[in-house]
Amino acid sequence: MKKNKCQAVFFGTPDFAVPSLEALSKASAKGGQAFCNIKTVVTQPDKPVGRHQSKPVPSSVKQACQRLKLPVLEGLDSLKDVEADLGIVVAYGEILPKWLLDHFPLGIVNVHPSLLPKYRGPSPIQAAILNQDKETGVTLIKLDDKIDHGLIVAQENHPLTPSWVQEGGRFSGHTFLSLTPPPLPRRGLGGGPSAGQLHDHLSQIGADMLIKYLPDYIAGKIKLKPQDDSKASYTKKLTKQDGKIDWKKSPQEIEAHVRAMNPWPGAWTMWRGKRLIIWKASLNRHPERSEAESRDLIVYPRDFGQRLTSLWLASTPACPEYARGGRNDVLNFEEVQLEGKKKMPFAEFAKGHPEFLNTTFFF
Structure with missing residues (x-):
C-alpha cells in the first residue's frame, strides 16, 4: 500500500x-x-x-x-x-x-x-x-x-x-x-x-x-x-537605543558594533544635535603609534600615508581603561549618514563637513 x-x-x-x-x-x-x-x-x-x-x-x-x-x-x-x-x-x-x-x-x-x-x-x-x-x-x-x-x-x-x-x-x-x-x-x-x-x-x-x-x-x-x-545564553529584541556607539570601547569592539547594527538600527552617535549613523567602518594598524598612544580616546584625523579622512581613536588620559584595546588600531569610517540626509562615503561627508575632522566624542 x-x-x-x-x-x-x-x-x-x-x-x-x-x-x-x-x-x-x-x-x-x-x-x-x-x-x-x-x-x-x-x-x-x-x-x-x-x-x-x-x-x-x-x-x-x-x-x-x-x-x-x-x-x-x-x-x-x-x-x-x-x-x-x-x-x-x-x-x-x-x-x-x-x-x-x-x-x-x-x-x-x-x-x-x-x-x-x-x-x-x-x-x-x-x-x-x-x-x-x-x-x-x-x-x-x-x-x-x-x-x-x-x-x-x-x-x-x-x-x-x-x-x-x-x-x-x-x-x-x-x-x-x-x-x-x-x-x-x-x-x-x-x-x-x-x-x-x-x-x-x-x-x-x-x-x-x-x-x-x-x-x-x-x-x-x-x-x-x-x-x-x-x-545556554540569551539575546534580547534590539531597540534603536542599542545602536548607540560607546566610545569607551576599543576600536575592535566599535567596528564589530557597526557591523552588528547594520542594517538596523544602525550604529550611531550624536554630532551637533543630530544623529550620525556609521554604516561601514574598518580597522587598520597605525605604523607609528606607541603602546601608550593606543590608550587614547579622542577621535581626530591623522594622515599616515592612507586616506586623509581616516579617523584615529586617540589622545586623552581621562580614560585609562581604554588601554584594554591593546593594539595600535585605527578605526576608519567608510560610509555614514547624517540625520535627514542620504548615505554617503565618509570622504564625501568630510569634504562637506570639514569641521567634523576636529570632533571629540564625549561620553
Whole structure:
C-alpha cells in the first residue's frame, strides 16, 4: 500500500523565511514521497511600514506565496481545522501556543540562526558579531514550550572570519543543495560580514538544511539530541537605543558594533544635535603609534600615508581603561549618514563637513 505524502504547514514572516519557503516548495514539486507537501502557509497580518505608515504591506512570506501560488492563512486559530503531519517554523514572529505544538503528529521543526543553546532568543546574528565570535551556524530543533529549547534535529557550524569567502560554490566544506548564497566580504583587520549580510547567508544555509535533513526526520531516522542548558545564553529584541556607539570601547569592539547594527538600527552617535549613523567602518594598524598612544580616546584625523579622512581613536588620559584595546588600531569610517540626509562615503561627508575632522566624542 502506497503511503501518503507528508503534509506540512509552514510558518514564517520576514525575508529570512523566504529562502526556506522557496526551497521547500521546489523540493515538494519534484521530491516524490520522500519529501513533504506544503499544505498551507501561516504568516503575520499585513502591517503598515515606512515613515507615513498609510498602507498595510503584506509580509515577505505572503508576497512569496503569491508568487509561488501557495495558500496563505493569517493567524493561528484557523489551523484547528487543518490536518497536517508536520509544522515548519522559520522566523514566524510569535511564540506558538501549546495546543499547536501538539497539533502535528511529527511536531514542529524550527530553524534558528545560532549554535544552540548559544544565543537563544530574537537577535542571535547580532550577538555573534558583537561578541566577535570565531564561528556561528544554524540549528534545526523540534519545538517545545520553551524559547529555542527543543531537541536538536541537526546543527552545522560555519566560521565567522574575514577569510570566509566563497570558493566554487562552497563555504568551509558546506555544499549548497538548493540555493546559491551571496559571498561574504573580505575586510581589513577585525572585519567580517554585517548583520544584514550574515542574515542573508544563514537564511540560505537554513533552507539548505531543511532540504538535507527533513526527509530523514520525517522517516524517523534522526536521533534527536537534548540541548545542554548549562551552556545556554540569551539575546534580547534590539531597540534603536542599542545602536548607540560607546566610545569607551576599543576600536575592535566599535567596528564589530557597526557591523552588528547594520542594517538596523544602525550604529550611531550624536554630532551637533543630530544623529550620525556609521554604516561601514574598518580597522587598520597605525605604523607609528606607541603602546601608550593606543590608550587614547579622542577621535581626530591623522594622515599616515592612507586616506586623509581616516579617523584615529586617540589622545586623552581621562580614560585609562581604554588601554584594554591593546593594539595600535585605527578605526576608519567608510560610509555614514547624517540625520535627514542620504548615505554617503565618509570622504564625501568630510569634504562637506570639514569641521567634523576636529570632533571629540564625549561620553
